[in-house]
Amino acid sequence: MARYHQYLLLTVFLAAAGKSADAQQTKATPYYPTHAEVLQNYKAADALDSALKKVPYVTNVRPNWQTGSNQFWYSKRIANNQTAYIVVEPEKGTKKIIFESGQLTAEVSKATGKPVKDGGFRIEDMFLSADKKQATFKTGNTWLKCDLGTLQCSKTTDTVHQSYDNDKPLQVRHYRWEGITADSVSPDKQWSAFVKGGNIIVKSLKGSTEIKLTTDGNLDKPYGELTWSPDSKHLVGYRIDPKKTKEVYYLLSSVPGTTRAVLKSHEYDQPGDEFTSYQQYIFNIADKSAIKTDAEKIDFFGAPQLHWRDGNSRYFTYEKADRGHQRFRVIEVDVTNGKTRNIIDEKTNTFIYEQRIYTYYSAKTHEIVWVTEKDGWRHIYLVDELTGKEKLVTKGDWVVRDVDSVDVKKRQIWFKGSGNNEGEDPYFMHYYRIGFDGKNLTDLTPEKGNHSVTFSPDRKYYIDTYSEVNIAPKIVIKNTADLKTVMELEHTDLTGLLATGAKLPEVFVAKARDGKTDIWGVVYRPANMDPNKSYPVIENIYAGPQDSFVPKSFSVVNEMQSIAQLGFIVVQMDGMGTANRSKAFHDVCWHNLADAGFADRILWMQALAAKYPQVDISRIGVYGTSAGGQNSAGALLFHPEFYKAAVSACGCHDNRIDKQWWNEQWMGYPVGPHYEQQSNITNAGKLQGDLMLIVGEADNNVPPESTFRFADALIKNNKMFDLLVVPGMGHSDGGPYGRKKKRDFFVKHLLNAEPPARNTDELAHN
Template identity: 75%
Template sequence: MCLQLIHILIVSLFTTDAVYAQQSVVKPYLPSHAQMLQAYANVNKLDSAWKKLPLNYTIRPNWQSNGKQFWYGKRVADNQSDYYFVDAEKGIKHKAFDTQKMADAIGSLTGKPIPANKFKVTQLFYDADQKQVKLKYNDAWFKCNLNDYHCEKSADTTFKSYDPSRPLQRRKYRWEGALKDSISPNKQWVAFAKSGNIYTKAVKGGAEIQFTTDGSAEKPYGEISWSPDSKHLIAYRIDPRKIKDVYYVLSAVPGTTRGQLKSHEYDQPGDEFTTYEPFLFSIDNKSKLKVGDEKLDFFGVPALHWRDGDSRYFTYEKVDRGHQRFRVIEVEAETGKTRNIIDEKTNTFIYEQRIYTRYLPKTHEIIWVTEKDGWRHTYLVNEITGDQKLITKGNWVVRDIDSVDVKKREIWFNASGKNEGEDPYFLHYYRIGFDGKNLVDLTPEKGNHAVSFSPDRKYYIDTYSEVNVAPRIVLKNTATLKTIAELEHQDLNDLLATGIKLPEVFVAKGRDGITDIWGVVYRPANMDATKSYPVIENIYAGPHDSFVPKSFSVINEMQSIAQLGFIVVQIDGMGTANRSKAFHDVCWHNIADAGFADRILWLKALAAKYEQVDITRVGIYGTSAGGQNSAGALLFHPEFYKAAVSACGCHDNRIDKQWWNEQWMGYPVGPHYDQQSNITNAGKLQGSLMLIVGEADTNVPPESTYRFVDALIKNNKDFDLLTLPGAGHTDGGPYGRQKKRDFFVRHLLNAEPPARNYAEVAVE
């Protein structure tokens, strides 16, 4: 036993020494100024090379009127576009025409030579025998024979536009616009508001009938609509509130010597809203009934849904301010009494923009999508009894409803997290019966999918990829799900020849030690395995979505920044959407959290796996909500983050837009708004901070940044500020992105970027 113990100690000693020796080889990457100049030059060359590569991540099918054939354009070498014809019924694909010959033919006809790489077709139609085409080039139409490329000028062609990317059924907005007068469905009556009161009169003439007398210019009745049987009017007693203005100054308008003051209406958290009190008016007995006992104090007037063939009942939707209650309310027209068909309450929030309701009037049913069981799923609601039946179920997320087939009683939708063994954010497309049976996956292949259908839905095009796996684009039969043809599969040889490193998908446990946190990693093309590199996180932690790329997208700003000598990452931490309700709820009254507890653990796990990851030098950047997050990193987590670039940040949720901030921070505005404000916490700043703001930002008021600047100055803090005259909601554009890179080079690589005022360049 003693010999074994000695042996273990010796092995342990040598193993430890070996590990130490291996780790000691890895030294911080700290480039000289000359190396830095060369790195910038290399980045510019790579960026230029990438832009010239004929990469096709997706196609746009242009379906012909028969619904069986389509054409699409494809980028090829030298920035030329080639065009392909596909017959879905026959499974045939071929070049639509020779691009050079067609360009020559039309150039000869117009008398202006057209280089093949300048010939771009925007519309194209085949004749019945496919021997001739009509195409549009430079706003002119031409008719061309495909056998001999003889072309003639042609008149405009009218065609029915079809957008293959849109859902089959467009979602209607739940809040209607104002109506000042309204003709009854039977065309017998006209209703109108006059001097703040409601009137009707017969269309063919006659005396006015006045329904109300208590309306006024200050509190008028309005927003009129009719019951289907023309026996009832619905209108609202309105208590208006003017939306307050925010201001900005354009400081550098050409041809002027003075700044120009601009303003626009802008609701902020806590602002008062116009309220609407609903009433019913009977044409037969001239009566007035109050609907229920609640005013509508949030959003505007709702859409009304009358029961099919029955003007006795209608429903409307109500979201309570604070986003903690959603109702579908039924109203009895004869009495004005109300009943809640759907009444959802939560202790956190209901995501208003993702509430989905589809009314099926003939069967008195509602398709409703909700997170009430902890995951976003679909329910079938009986409008008469209020019974609710779960259609989809499980630990996965219904992301969007494409369409509802009433005849077949099927729902077509996309979802994520359903297919085991995959990234839980990958989108797949499905259909399912109203009874929750016969779930069909239209996209079973691993990857993130995007689907578009032919006009008659007999065929669909499925494009799928992963962030580091090239896209495949296939044509499939909707009924059989069989692949008809592979249309495209991106070749990566030219891309990889540039030396680029494809991004890595990395997964680590979150703050609870259970939940997987997903992110992506970009590395320099010329990365030296014996060096450790600073990390830069691209952050956007807005709770309204998830943000880490899932489809093939290796050429982007993160990849470009990495080439300067950084490891660049993006992470979706807790508090963002598209996972469980519990995952999302972390943001409630808690936007400043921004998932940092998960992000820091993720980065530590990355560093534990790869010694080239230097988490003693971590930077972070973001725009808008990401600007709030990146500045917050230095205020609330300075022990980990050392440098931040914050563009047009919402530095105080009370200054930003009402509809976004109350959704997550709640209503009324409480002390937590102040406690989480970057402005309130400006005195905590550690590390290096750069702020970017456009002076004409109409999304997040510029004063959000300026007030943060004021607080930093009052706390005697050092920071950089870039103000962009005339710019709106932006990351700074090309100049701002350049300054951002220079900032990280200085503060994380301890190097100087090019001295551009002296036209300093790399020495070849």
């Protein structure tokens, strides 16, 4: 509450400035529909949802590259719920439809022996003959071969072909939460290493020699996680101190065929839980000696992946992220004496976002490509392994979002970034390449918009899809060598979509709590909005610090648009504390998840109301799921002067109850008093406004007890609320039933209207 009042004067100033600048605005009348109007709104919303789903527009192209060539096919929806299948030859700059689904209805029905509605079959896989005169495809469990001249089809067993996975990364990554694959056989194929009774045994594969490298291991504290050196002379292993992961429980109340609830449990680390630790050792096969390296125990994550230098078995490096996420190192180990050296040693007073640490090791050149936020923005560094010298490759007030690939031969890095293109939404994704020396930064996607790129198998071509939330996608294929557009694949005409009456969302920008930083969001309005009326606002909230969440690409069919049709203005924005901006922007979340960017969100909505008289911020609702469930409930606890109604689904209402890896990343370790102070459960007595809680009883992401404990605290504080428990449901917003309840809840509490009497099917009879 105190934090909000710090920005109140700024808020009043911004609101007054907005009204002064738009003195011509007329005051709108608050929209309070009659029950009959509510029923019509529900019907109109359903009708619009149905109409939108029938409008054919293309938002992406998924290429199916043909073996040994740069030809590919893709499918797209066309009129009358049909699908067109198109072949593209980039070398010739041509594309053509080979058939539409409706043309094969009779053939597919005859070949499969099953009735098929007009074009109503799905092709799961397909490949073309070399001369492109035949297509072999799979529908259901049946493979058919189709003559593309006559369009006659027959069953076939000739289905062997190679396919290319567009989603497979060019360079495979190892994530720190994944365990390593322990070596068994030495690289020279002379030895096999294994653990028996907690001790390490090395056995000759050429004879009967067996070496026991340790004797002090046991089943309680075994050795393990073994890795051979490239020359097979050393074995790296760990003395392990295992800690059993504790379990969480839930009840399945309604299992068919039972008369008792079924108790379920699963392993689940929570903040503060103890982890298994690993002490690193190096074993010499020739003299059977063991050296404990001078590195401290690894007590966070598991045994690390080792990186050996090319042609050198003396040194290896590994990564260590300390628990609490405030230190990250790349550590070099000398196998001859166990001495260690920090090649990279990053420390911070807040957090290092562990899941976005990127490292690529060039064994031949002894270089590490490393992505970090150490200069205040997420950028690429090149590190010399031998000297530890760092060189900044990318720089500026923008963000490297991800590395696509590293080309050591050409000394180029291919990556995705945002915020580097002037005059654009700073979240728009673009694709770049740059030299190791930081020169020749090239934007592969210079057109304004949010881009998504896929490459051909030989990377000679790439397909670029770009759009904005209210501008239709344009899909082109480009030549990687000169970046020139080879041809346009798709560019959706929105005439049919706009004919449904749908309103495209508006992008809206307002200043954050600091009065300088831009906060970006979107606004959805009812299709039949009366400009002389003012409408309640509903915020779709998710303030999880792991990403940003406002949609940036074109899509009309979504829940926000659908809810708006009932008589609301629905908004979403990314406040401070979320990712993909500066480190300072992100750091707001540190030890501070209850903040949830509310100070920025409130200012943003007040600025929206200052510009548009149709925006009624005296009636603000909010809904969210998971971390968004925590945020939406928190809105009524910490900012009841602004938010009036909230729907909270499967919320992590206390960060001590939720998963360890997510919460310690942002709230820190060890678990301090701030965890309790910011808990919705601790603050349940502060509830004002109308609250609905939704939880699935089988949630194995956020334990259901998080919601039940919050409900318990609300009851003990004599607070009134609604609770929906969905039997058998996992981590969800409540599914179709829960979404109906959510809409009805907001209609009742923000529009002061009675929602449809669903048990009598009132909607169908009016």
